[in-house]
Amino acid sequence: MSLRANRVGEAISQKVRDCFVAWFRYGLRPTQPTAPRNDGYSSKGMTDMPSILFKITVSSWLVTLMFAIQSCTPTRIEPATTIASPSPASPTLDSSTQISPVTPTLFVEMPQCTETAVPPTITEVQPSQVTAGGEITVIGTGGFTQDSCGGFNESARFFKLYLDHESVNDLLCYIHLCEVKIVLSDTIGSGVHCLSLEKDTCEIEFQVVQK
Numbered sequence: 001m002s003l004r005a006n007r008v009g010e011a012i013s014q015k016v017r018d019c020f021v022a023w024f025r026y027g028l029r030p031t032q033p034t035a036p037r038n039d040g041y042s043s044k045g046m047t048d049m050p051s052i053l054f055k056i057t058v059s060s061w062l063v064t065l066m067f068a069i070q071s072c073t074p075t076r077i078e079p080a081t082t083i084a085s086p087s088p089a090s091p092t093l094d095s096s097t098q099i100s101p102v103t104p105t106l107f108v109e110m111p112q113c114t115e116t117a118v119p120p121t122i123t124e125v126q127p128s129q130v131t132a133g134g135e136i137t138v139i140g141t142g143g144f145t146q147d148s149c150g151g152f153n154e155s156a157r158f159f160k161l162y163l164d165h166e167s168v169n170d171l172l173c174y175i176h177l178c179e180v181k182i183v184l185s186d187t188i189g190s191g192v193h194c195l196s197l198e199k200d201t202c203e204i205e206f207q208v209v210q211k
Contacts, residue, residue: 113147113151114147114148115147115148115153117145118142118143118144119143120141120159120173120178120197121203122140122195122196122197124138124139124140124204125137125139125204128206129209130207130208130209131208131210132185132186132210132211133188134183135181136182136184136206137179137180138179138195139177139178140178140179140197141177143157143159143174143178144157144176154174154175155174156172156174157173158170158171159171160197161182161195161196162195162197162198163182163193164193164194165194165196165199169182188208190208191207192207193206193208
């Protein structure tokens with residue numbers, strides 16, 4: 001709509017300018033000589049003054065109209081053209097796609113350690129002489145495991161204790177120390193008796209005396 005009004009205003013302004021030029025170029029020429037006057041004066045070369053005043057008035061009106069049209073005609077402003085640069089392509093993910101977090105895993109190669117059992121050993125019997133029905137204390141060392149990498153397992157362990165090749169109690173070993181208390185039977189005979197951690201062997205001897 002504004003473009004059409006702009007074109008109409010330009011056309012009217014051009015017409016006004018053409019009329020203005022025509023009036024000043026041709027309208028102010030002297031008129032043709034008229035018939036001789038009766039007062040004895042010649043009218044040759046005279047100009048019709050009322051006609052000149054009329055033309056000047058019309059020309060002024062045309063100039064005013066031209067400026068009014070030009071001032072009222074809307075100026076067309078061309079919209080600025082913006083060229084959007086393409087954004088760098090980014091990968092799109094489907095909303096249904098589940099992404100699992102990646103947890104870094106540190107692999108440390110551990111050396112292969114071979115365990116070796118250190119069996120207990122009876123080192124002492126207290127007292128070394130006892131009567132029938134009395135109590136003795138068996139003391140020993142060992143009873144843990146050691147690996148080839150230098151590690152130790154010294155947790156509590158139990159080992160069978162044999163008196164004269166018969167199981168009488170369990171020897172408790174903990175942190176290199178082994179110990180157990182045994183109450184002898186009233187019917188045990190006097191003499192030398194054998195203690196061991198394996199059947200049919202004798203590791204240490206003690207003596208039972210008569211009361």
